[in-house]
Amino acid sequence: MKDERLKKQIDFILEIDKLKHIYRQTLLTDGSRHENDAEHSWHLAMMALLLCEHATEMSIDMFRVVKMVLIHDLVEIDHGDTLCYDDEAIRIAKERERKTAERLFCLLPEDQSEEFRMLWEEFEQQATPEACFAASLDRLQPLLHNYKTGGYSWKKHGVTRDKVLRRTEPIRESSTFLWNFVQELIQESVARGYLNRN
Amino acid sequence: MKDERLKKQIDFILEIDKLKHIYRQTLLTDGSRHENDAEHSWHLAMMALLLCEHATEMSIDMFRVVKMVLIHDLVEIDHGDTLCYDDEAIRIAKERERKTAERLFCLLPEDQSEEFRMLWEEFEQQATPEACFAASLDRLQPLLHNYKTGGYSWKKHGVTRDKVLRRTEPIRESSTFLWNFVQELIQESVARGYLNRN
Numbered sequence: 018m019k020d021e022r023l024k025k026q027i028d029f030i031l032e033i034d035k036l037k038h039i040y041r042q043t044l045l046t047d048g049s050r051h052e053n054d055a056e057h058s059w060h061l062a063m064m065a066l067l068l069c070e071h072a073t074e075m076s077i078d079m080f081r082v083v084k085m086v087l088i089h090d091l092v093e094i095d096h097g098d099t100l101c102y103d104d105e106a107i108r109i110a111k112e113r114e115r116k117t118a119e120r121l122f123c124l125l126p127e128d129q130s131e132e133f134r135m136l137w138e139e140f141e142q143q144a145t146p147e148a149c150f151a152a153s154l155d156r157l158q159p160l161l162h163n164y165k166t167g168g169y170s171w172k173k174h175g176v177t178r179d180k181v182l183r184r185t186e187p188i189r190e191s192s193t194f195l196w197n198f199v200q201e202l203i204q205e206s207v208a209r210g211y212l213n214r215n
Numbered sequence: 216m217k218d219e220r221l222k223k224q225i226d227f228i229l230e231i232d233k234l235k236h237i238y239r240q241t242l243l244t245d246g247s248r249h250e251n252d253a254e255h256s257w258h259l260a261m262m263a264l265l266l267c268e269h270a271t272e273m274s275i276d277m278f279r280v281v282k283m284v285l286i287h288d289l290v291e292i293d294h295g296d297t298l299c300y301d302d303e304a305i306r307i308a309k310e311r312e313r314k315t316a317e318r319l320f321c322l323l324p325e326d327q328s329e330e331f332r333m334l335w336e337e338f339e340q341q342a343t344p345e346a347c348f349a350a351s352l353d354r355l356q357p358l359l360h361n362y363k364t365g366g367y368s369w370k371k372h373g374v375t376r377d378k379v380l381r382r383t384e385p386i387r388e389s390s391t392f393l394w395n396f397v398q399e400l401i402q403e404s405v406a407r408g409y410l411n412r413n
Contacts (some may be wrong), residue, residue, distance in 0.1 A: 023392070031363065068224060169340075
């Protein structure tokens with residue numbers, strides 16, 4: 018019984034190795050290549066350890082935030098990353114990701130499958146302060162990467178300031194302090210010509 | 216004051232992006248390319264969430280294990296990965312890594328700098344059940360990758376079964392159950408010709 022449980026866990030661990038092949042729109046900060054989802058998820062987990070103290074909600078559960086950012090992109094394993102500023106593409110992607118979640122989490126023992134699914138749902142719906150903060154990190158990190166690479170993916174996809182402001186909305190909800198920082202960063206990006214005003 | 220604190224945190228977050236450029240000896244499980252430290256650290260954190268239940272020590276603090284595996288390879292940022300079967304190279308690497316730890320953790324606000332340094336020291340010395348379990352995951356993951364890639368890095372560096380058994384020692388100490396699994400995996404690797412007996 019315990020052997021069967023371990024077999025499922027190992028199968029899942031091997032399966033998720035594929036996340037290292039899912040490349041994102043953003044470049045690494047030195048602009049040398051695109052970032053992949055596994056690296057991105059690690060980076061967000063590190064950011065959670067450092068930045069959770071800035072959440073407006075005082076009693077935030079940091080470990081829950083870390084778990085969410087570690088697993089939040091697993092559902093991209095089958096079909097890849099979707100441009101976060103294309104509404105129709107996002108709608109289609111959401112459906113596909115639900116199917117991947119179904120397939121992927123079912124590989125695990127039932128209790129862990131249930132835990133991962135619930136964490137992922139919580140993140141998707143931004144239903145809790147932890148999920149909202151996890152989403153904030155997921156918005157802040159590519160903003161930093163875009164800033165460091167002269168607005169690479171903003172320029173490539175014609176993304177404007179208003180779209181970035183809308184996309185970073187969870188940050189406003191979860192941390193007034195980080196939201197102020199983000200507004201300055203966006204303002205500076207416009208001033209430097211990394212990001213178009215309209 | 217709070218702005219100064221955030222500045223340090225953001226500087227650190229940008230600096231550690233370099234971990235995505237540190238390539239390891241092991242290949243991804245499909246053999247397509249070498250794995251980097253950031254991806255590897257993410258993978259270990261996922262393994263911690265799933266496998267901590269198999270630790271012999273019942274009261275293991277899972278979040279502490281996760282934190283340790285997330286930060287354990289940061290010290291490779293300046294000089295890269297070292298072949299874990301070359302004793303002299305390991306000794307030299309340890310000195311360099313200590314200097315990198317000094318440089319890197321000093322970027323952070325003092326309390327977080329202290330926390331990260333202590334977590335890293337704990338991992339290095341395998342001083343606690345959590346550190347020992349974190350080290351076990353760090354041994355188990357490349358074993359799985361080697362198994363899936365026909366013993367790629369074992370063959371490349373002439374690593375034998377005895378060396379692998381010595382290297383995986385922390386697993387024996389931290390989980391009898393995982394140790395049995397690892398012995399079977401090594402036995403199977405020898406049988407399939409992925410790993411030389413002597």
